[in-house]
Each structure stands twice: as structure tokens, then as C-alpha cells.
Amino acid sequence: MTQIRAMTERDVPSVSRLLGESWRRTYSPIIGAETTARISDDYHAPQKIAAELADDNKMSFVAERPDGSIAGYAMAEMDETGNVMLDRLHIDNSEFGTGLAADMLHAVLAAHSGIPSIALEVIEGNDRALAFYRKHGFEVVERRPSSHGAEGHASFIMRRPLPRA
Template identity: 35%
Template sequence: MFVRTASERDLPAIRALLVETWHATYDAIYGAERVTAITDDWHSIASLKARLSRPNSEFLVADDGKRLGGMAFAAATTDPKIVLLNQLYVHPSCQRQGIGKALLDEVEASFPEASSLRLEVEEANAGAIAFYRAHGFLPRGKTADCGGGSGLPALILEKSLG
């Protein structure tokens, strides 16, 4: 798979990847009904489309020419030295193949002025936490409102860049 910038034509495939990945990851934590409600909101075509034109951001997909294996979205915060990794998801059938690392590497390369990369992750998502810890992220605290507006608690992890 190669990593490239997402385009509007990718949005249906990105949404499908996110819905399937979220159900595989979070049904056991939140229940399928809640996951469906979250994905219908956060991962709607309109919500994804808005990210394509967001300033100071990078929206990436991992593509093999036939399907998308992963996606990532990151944006600079009000402090341009801090980039927030809003999303990094790899389809369950494509995990443990280096796709997540490739997406993460491209996110880091996309913000050369940044000094740190920050993210929020569900505390029960042990696989994601292990992935991020293996790639240099360290705990920086907790939030009671993951992503702002969800009401879901999360760990805050951060990696120094440069």
C-alpha cells in the first residue's frame, strides 16, 4: 500500500473503512448501537468532506489501487508547534502490515515545523495504545471529552518530534 493525500472520490471508501473498523474495535466497549450513532455523526460523508479543505491539516489514505487499507487525519492546533492526530485507522484485515506506521510517518513529515504530535485514545483500546507507545508516544494525561463533544473519556498521548 502507498500513502497519498485523500480526495473527495475517496470519501465513500473512507467512511466504509471507518464504520467497519469502529465496529470491530469499539462494539465491545460502547455497544453496536452507540458505535453506529458515533460513526453516523463523526464519519458522515459531510463530516469527512469538511476535513478535506481544513487549513493546516493533512488527510491521508493508504491505497493499494484496489482498496483503502487505512486513513489518517491530523491538523495543527492554535499552537503550530503542536499537531493533533485526530484519526489513524487501519482496516482490521490490514493491521500489523506496517500501514499504521506508514501513515504515522507521513503525518510527521507533513508538519516539519511541529515539535510534538498529540492524540487522544480510548483507555480500553489496548491495541492502539500499544501501537502508539511502540512508536514513541508517552502519556500526557486524560480527558473526559475525547475529540471535544463526545463525552467519552480518553488518554492523551504525545510524541516529541525532531
Template identity: 30%
Template sequence: MIVREAMVDDIDAIEAVARASWETDYPAILSRETAREGVEEWYDADRLAAEIESDDALVPVADGGDGVVGFVHAVEDEAGGTILRLYVAPEHRREGVGGDLLDHTREVLAERGAEQIRAMVLAENEPGNEFYRRHGFELVEESETVIAATSYRENVYVSER
């Protein structure tokens, strides 16, 4: 398993990981229609390509040799850096992929000068919340995110450098 920066050729694989993750993790949180619309909006090919090519975004992927099995979408911002999303294909969870992606993202953001890293996760996504707590992030506030025109509670975690 290697962690590398995403390329435009990875877009379909990133979308597939996101779709599988949402279908596995969110059935009690989002309706199937909302999940489908959210994936289509957040992982649109043009939108992902722009993020991959942006100097202010970071989109590392975990490549298992057979293709992408996980990814992160992070941005540099006034807080230092924010992890907007981190997903691992359900069949590759509990293999350390998420931790490797998180470590890589933290290192790159720190190299870019981030003193603090924030991470966002839906409040009702208990496995996602537990992941960040297990990796030393502290819950600092709650915000809202919009998925397919509906607002959902989101937890904001912080890790200091």
C-alpha cells in the same frame, strides 16, 4: 501500498474503514448503537469533505491499489499537530500500514512546523494505546471525548520532534 492525501472521492472508503474498525475494536467499549451513531457523526460526508479541503487538517490515506485501507485525521493546532484518528481496515493490520500512515503524518506536520505531535486514543482501546507507545509516543494526560452524546475517557500521547 502508497500513502497519499485524501480526495473527496475517498469519503465512502474512509467511512467504511472507520466503520469496520469501530465494529472490530470497540464492541466491549461502545454499544452497537453508539458505534453506529459515532461513525455517522464523525465520518459524515460533508464533515469529511470540509476536513479534506481544509488547510489546517491533514487526511492522508493508505491506498492498496484496490482502494483505501487506512487513514489518518490530523489537525494543526497550538500544540503543533494532533492526530485525532488513525484507523486501518482490520484485514490489513500487521502489514505496516498504520506505521506508514503515522510516519507520513509526522513528516507533513513537521514540515508545517510542528515541534510536538499529540495523538488521541480511547483509554480502553488497548491495541490503539499500544500502537502509539510502540511508535515512541508518551502518555501525558487523560481527557474526555464525546461519542453519540456519551463521554469516554481518552488518552493523550505526545511525541517530540
């Protein structure tokens, strides 16, 4: 069974690779292949991913298959005011539609129990992700004409309130 667990340093090369592939597949049609590759090669270099792992405000998770391969990755970040952003959620495309992404989202939410809501940013045009997040209780609360993560392409901020247990 695929297991969701906290990411460790050993996972850095696999996560870097997964992000590079997922970004190219998802964002090339939206922001162009060259821009996508340039941003991803910079943001997702193994040393940057490793540095994020050491950041106490960030929590990173992976989904590991029984054969040890990495099927998914999620990272959430808490700012100084206690707001939590789901910064990344990427699964291998062989896992699309399997429920793994929902399991990873729930792992992130469970790790942040007690917070009133969680937010994220989706690039306009990433319709599969928008549909996924809507299905899981997120609503668009803001449209940004120029996102910082994708060189000026428009984005949506989505938020999901979290009921107290």
C-alpha cells in the same frame, strides 16, 4: 505496492465506509454497539468527511492498494497555536500487524516536519492502539475522565516529541 498519498474527494465514500467499519469493530466492545454506531454515522457521514477535506488546518492521507481499494486513512489537525493532533488513524483489519499503520504515521510526521511534538487521544480500553502508539514513541501525558469524542468515556492523551532533523 500500497501507496500512501494525500486524500482527495474521490476517496470520501471509501474513507467514510472504512471509518464506520473500524469504529464499530474497535469501539463497540468499549462504549457499546448502539452508541458507537450513532456517533460514527454522525461524525463519519460522507458530507462531514468532505467538509474536513476542505479545511486548511486538516491534512488527510489514505493508503491505496494497487487495485484502487483504500486500506487506511489518517487525519491530523493543527490548531491556531501550532499544536498538531493526530485526530484519526485507521487501517483495515486485514492490514493489522503489517507495518502499514507505522508507514501512515510516518507520512503524517513527515508532512509536519519542524513541529516540536504531536499529540493524540485514545479511548481507555483501546489497548491495541495504546500498544501501537507506545511502540512508536508516544507516552501518556494525561488521563481525561471524560473524552468529548466518545460521550464521556475516559481517554488518554499521548504525546511524542519530534527531534529536529
